[in-house]
Amino acid sequence: MTMNMRDWTISLLFTSVITTLVANLIGNHMSIAESIPGVMILSAIAFIGIFLGKLIPLRIPAIVYVILTGLLVASPISPISQPIIDYTAKISFMAPITIVGTLAGIGLNFKSFISQSWKMVIVAILVFTGTFLIQAIFAQVFLNLTDTLDSF
């Protein structure tokens, strides 16, 4: 991705920022004024994460830096963790993903999708079923063996 930070910020503003406010209003019944601080905080974390991804020359997806930035500023060692947690709690986690589905849908190359054979559709279904089920089994076994669930 070669987008510079200025273009990135404009893109974020016109896609995610505006639609998340709308989605949080309709889907989560939170007024736009109440949503603004939370959306701004999430956008700022995203900005810092993407910027770090550009600075750090490791071959790790930029998304990972965004999650780690969010983790750091909301963790107990952060002096501003409480306001960050409180304001972002007003944004439902479903609100920011509607735009993601929208853009991914617009970007889908439907022609190459329908040119796929039915055999590959079956294989794809099994690929996702296999990953999900085996991971669930491994996770369940581990949780049972270690009693980690007690801490939740």
Added chain:
Amino acid sequence: MKNKEQYQSIGKIIKENYRLYLAALVIVLVAELIGLKKLQIGSALIIIYPMLFAILISVLLGPDIFRFFKEKESKNASSLVLVAITPFMAKVGVLAGANLPKLVDVGPGLAFQELGHVGTIFLALPVAILLGIKKEAIGATSSTCRDKDYGLICHLYGANSPEARGALSIYIIGFLIGTIYIGFLASLVASMNIFHPLALAMASGVGSGVMMAAASSTLATIYPEYADQIVMLAGASDMLAAIVGIYFTLFISLPLTRKMYYWLEPRISPKHTRETKNMKVGS
């Protein structure tokens, strides 16, 4: 001066994409107004939420069906996906930070369940071979074939190789069917009551942000009392998959897939004829 030549002006970017921004806003609005729908099918509670409606509406409006969006806008939209998903990832990060002690407790479990990514092989590879799929099966079943995995397969085998074609198929099908299906699968498995909600949450990290969002939002709706932990764990699992996933594919699942393919293919593929012919000639 140089900067002005290198980068498009802000006005130009907005002019090029304003239709896309406006239409995306309208689609989000419509999808949110339709809202969350719950369907009871047998014992399974199927959750259809705004993101899925948004995907369906926007695919219909795309350049291949109703042609509301032009080819260029469709390309721009693809590159915007990675921008627009970042606030959701920031939210996942904040939830993880707020629950850090719990995350540390469950950390070894998260690492352990990542090994479950080999599940793609054991279920999908034998069926692919039985269906008569040849080397495409190696690319298709060695991982969930998200961006980085497809890149890896192309790098190893070349973009025109059968392996890369197989991975590309799953990449394309995975986005549309996979996203819708994984939410359905999560509901179905949850309704069986075998797994703890948090085990299912960890399983939701299949290596794709959109699919993780689909599976974890479904689970969070079914188990509202665990909603935050579910999203947090699914996100952590997906993050781990993003960091170690490519190495996992390279060093563990791809060699395993190849071994299994070359062992199984002569035994069960309906299209494997070469060897039997040679044997007849020999005898």
